Amino acid sequence: MRLFNKIAIIGTGLIGGSLALAIKKKGLAGEVVGVSRKKATLLSARKAGAIDRGSRNLSIIKGADLVVLAIPVDTIIDLAPRIRRFIDRNCLVTDVGSTKERIVSSLNKIFPNYVGAHPLAGSEKRGILNASPGIFKGSLCILTPTAKTASAALTKINLLWKRVGAKVVFLTPAMHDRILAFTSHLPHIIAFSLISAIPDKYLPLSSTGLRDTTRIAASDDEIWEKIIFSNREQIINSISAFESSLSRIKRAVQRKDRKAVTRFLTQAKSKRDTL
Amino acid sequence: MRLFNKIAIIGTGLIGGSLALAIKKKGLAGEVVGVSRKKATLLSARKAGAIDRGSRNLSIIKGADLVVLAIPVDTIIDLAPRIRRFIDRNCLVTDVGSTKERIVSSLNKIFPNYVGAHPLAGSEKRGILNASPGIFKGSLCILTPTAKTASAALTKINLLWKRVGAKVVFLTPAMHDRILAFTSHLPHIIAFSLISAIPDKYLPLSSTGLRDTTRIAASDDEIWEKIIFSNREQIINSISAFESSLSRIKRAVQRKDRKAVTRFLTQAKSKRDTL
Numbered sequence: 001m002r003l004f005n006k007i008a009i010i011g012t013g014l015i016g017g018s019l020a021l022a023i024k025k026k027g028l029a030g031e032v033v034g035v036s037r038k039k040a041t042l043l044s045a046r047k048a049g050a051i052d053r054g055s056r057n058l059s060i061i062k063g064a065d066l067v068v069l070a071i072p073v074d075t076i077i078d079l080a081p082r083i084r085r086f087i088d089r090n091c092l093v094t095d096v097g098s099t100k101e102r103i104v105s106s107l108n109k110i111f112p113n114y115v116g117a118h119p120l121a122g123s124e125k126r127g128i129l130n131a132s133p134g135i136f137k138g139s140l141c142i143l144t145p146t147a148k149t150a151s152a153a154l155t156k157i158n159l160l161w162k163r164v165g166a167k168v169v170f171l172t173p174a175m176h177d178r179i180l181a182f183t184s185h186l187p188h189i190i191a192f193s194l195i196s197a198i199p200d201k202y203l204p205l206s207s208t209g210l211r212d213t214t215r216i217a218a219s220d221d222e223i224w225e226k227i228i229f230s231n232r233e234q235i236i237n238s239i240s241a242f243e244s245s246l247s248r249i250k251r252a253v254q255r256k257d258r259k260a261v262t263r264f265l266t267q268a269k270s271k272r273d274t275l
Numbered sequence: 276m277r278l279f280n281k282i283a284i285i286g287t288g289l290i291g292g293s294l295a296l297a298i299k300k301k302g303l304a305g306e307v308v309g310v311s312r313k314k315a316t317l318l319s320a321r322k323a324g325a326i327d328r329g330s331r332n333l334s335i336i337k338g339a340d341l342v343v344l345a346i347p348v349d350t351i352i353d354l355a356p357r358i359r360r361f362i363d364r365n366c367l368v369t370d371v372g373s374t375k376e377r378i379v380s381s382l383n384k385i386f387p388n389y390v391g392a393h394p395l396a397g398s399e400k401r402g403i404l405n406a407s408p409g410i411f412k413g414s415l416c417i418l419t420p421t422a423k424t425a426s427a428a429l430t431k432i433n434l435l436w437k438r439v440g441a442k443v444v445f446l447t448p449a450m451h452d453r454i455l456a457f458t459s460h461l462p463h464i465i466a467f468s469l470i471s472a473i474p475d476k477y478l479p480l481s482s483t484g485l486r487d488t489t490r491i492a493a494s495d496d497e498i499w500e501k502i503i504f505s506n507r508e509q510i511i512n513s514i515s516a517f518e519s520s521l522s523r524i525k526r527a528v529q530r531k532d533r534k535a536v537t538r539f540l541t542q543a544k545s546k547r548d549t550l
Contacts, residue, residue: 120480120482120483122482122484123483140480140482142480169480179477179480180480182472182473182474182477183473183477183478183480183481183482183485184481184482184484184485186469186472186473187469187482187484187485187488187489188484189521189524190465190469190488190521191484191488191543191547192524192539192540192543192544193517193520193521193523193524193543194461194462194465194517194520195543195546195547195550196520196523196539196542196543196546197457197461197513197516197517197519197520197521198457198458198461198546199457200546202454202457202458203458203546203549203550205395205415205417205444205454205455205458206458206459206550207395207397207415207458207459207462208395208398209397209459209462209463209466209491210458210459210462210550211550212487212488212490212491213462213465213466213487213488213489213490213491214462214547214550215487215488215547216484216487216488217543217544217546217547218544218547218548219544220544221537221540221541221543221544222537224540225533225536225537225540228528228536229528229531229533229536232528232531235528236525236528236529238472239521239525239528241472242468242469242472242521243518243521243525244472245468245469245471245472246464246465246468246472246514246517246518248468248471249464249467249468249471250464250511250514250518253503253504253507253510253511253514254511256504256507258500258504261500261503261504262496262497262500264467264471265467265496265499265500266496267471268467268468268470268471268492268496269467269492269493269494269495269496271470271471271473271475271478271492272466272470272489272490272492272493273493274478275470275478275481275485275486275489
């Protein structure tokens with residue numbers, strides 16, 4: 001069932017491309033147009049059936065009743081004023097950025113019908129060639145409405161994410177950033193740090209444990225530099241919490257306190273078993 | 276092709292059970308017998324076709340020409356003197372323990388035909404019900420011969436692991452423990468510490484990143500307490516190396532040094548991409 005007449009996806013990469021594919025598959029829009037800096041990406045997106053038309057020029061979004069910003073967190077903020085020139089007041093705007101406080105506070109001022117969103121459906125892979133309409137099925141999508149959010153816009157963005165299969169959760173932008181610092185940003189920092197700590201010559205003897213633990217260290221480094229600096233304080237906070245936790249088991253090992261080590265491991269295991 | 280007449284597997288869990296299944300499948304032994312503390316495990320092992328006969332009593336291993344110790348690292352050392360009573364001098368003995376220096380130095384004194392081994396084929400799962408004959412295919416198996424190792428025994432244990440599909444690598448016990456502290460023990464400590472650091476109430480908002488990064492924190496806590504204390508100094512060493520690496524990115528984030536953060540992430544990603 002059609003929810004929008006014309007949806008414009010700015011950034012047809014892994015998330016933007018997958019969302020476009022899901023929208024097309026479910027028939028949620030009359031037309032889907034895509035914007036990318038790269039011609040090859042637009043060609044692949046058209047070939048995959050994710051978009052009807054694509055352009056490197058923002059003017060293609062004219063007349064859209066929904067614009068989705070699926071680009072790196074810094075670029076969302078930088079591009080917003082230029083996007084406003086091409087759409088009218090009634091156009092809904094949403095984004096899929098991994099951090100929300102800075103983006104929401106900035107975009108709330110620019111767009112009268114903006115709703116912040118963060119689908120937890122990424123992976124270490126990227127690009128339209130890895131996109132798939134099914135990645136949102138059963139995944140969580142966090143919406144971050146504020147007192148300024150138009151309720152009609154919220155209802156419709158909520159419906160969009162439900163239709164592509166996501167379970168929708170509402171959080172304030174600040175709470176989103178505090179929680180995701182722990183559940184997403186910290187694991188990335190840890191994975192990057194873990195692989196850094198392993199001497200190169202030992203890598204050929206790595207096990208599946210190391211491979212899984214560091215999988216997300218293969219994520220795009222530029223994207224992650226931007227995420228880190230858009231949620232800097234909460235991330236520093238989460239690193240400190242991790243450091244205490246690691247230092248607790250390290251000290252127990254150092255002082256040969258087998259009981260304390262067992263207690264630590266048992267608690268950790270039973271917590272992990274609930275995931 | 277038959278390599279042994281009677282193989283005794285002490286501990287028919289994930290690794291012991293999988294090895295027994297692979298031995299049966301490839302016809303590498305005339306008979307495979309199993310020892311476990313639990314009757315239910317022995318019944319499952321027989322039902323799965325991993326062993327021909329099973330017993331909770333060590334006397335079942337009499338007449339074996341190969342004994343495989345597939346039990347926790349502490350138990351390997353504790354049980355070795357009792358095992359010697361049931362076998363003769365020519366019987367080959369090997370183990371699958373995750374640390375090697377203590378085990379090899381202890382078992383070298385007890386068995387004239389002992390070869391230390393560590394197949395890198397575990398997982399966070401355990402038990403005969405998760406066993407499969409294919410888990411060694413394409414995996415690494417580290418053998419840790421010393422000057423005391425009988426060369427005929429080494430040749431035959433090498434052949435056994437090759438026949439079940441493993442790529443065999445030779446290391447000294449000390450080098451094994453130093454390397455595995457980084458490539459296996461450290462990732463486990465990090466996974467246990469990471470899940471510990473996440474506030475309980477944030478867990479429902481975890482992403483696949485957190486799930487993968489902490490998968491091995493679902494590993495058996497008792498087994499890991501023993502592994503940690505059998506390779507204590509090397510593990511403390513690897514934790515310290517990780518702490519420096521984490522502190523390097525944390526300080527760069529704190530002093531807003533975007534270039535240093537980018538450099539750190541880029542190096543980590545390109546290292547991970549080689550895995």
